[in-house]
Amino acid sequence: MTLPVINDKMSTEELDRIAKKAANAAAFLKAISHEGRLMILCHLVSGEKSVTELEDLLSARQAAVSQQLSRLRLEGLVVPRREGKAIYYRLADDRPKRMLETVYELFCGDD
Numbered sequence: 001m002t003l004p005v006i007n008d009k010m011s012t013e014e015l016d017r018i019a020k021k022a023a024n025a026a027a028f029l030k031a032i033s034h035e036g037r038l039m040i041l042c043h044l045v046s047g048e049k050s051v052t053e054l055e056d057l058l059s060a061r062q063a064a065v066s067q068q069l070s071r072l073r074l075e076g077l078v079v080p081r082r083e084g085k086a087i088y089y090r091l092a093d094d095r096p097k098r099m100l101e102t103v104y105e106l107f108c109g110d111d
Contacts, residue, residue: 031075
């Protein structure tokens, strides 16, 4: 996939389509821009986890984890599943995994 080259010959429809995609990308980047949300996504790459498991993995309070999961759910990045009193979360699709691979390559590749 190549990046679009914006120029003065583009139609209004093309520019609107690019602007809409930019808005979607910005919302995605805002959702993952918090360290806690990013760590939750890192843990969910390996599979579904309960809120309690995420609390333990992150050494964080339930309220903080739930708040971050709520934002990730709002952005469509995670999907909840209830089993009795427990709530489990998994990645909604492969976008977070692909993004995490890119981030790792950019920031951790030479470790």
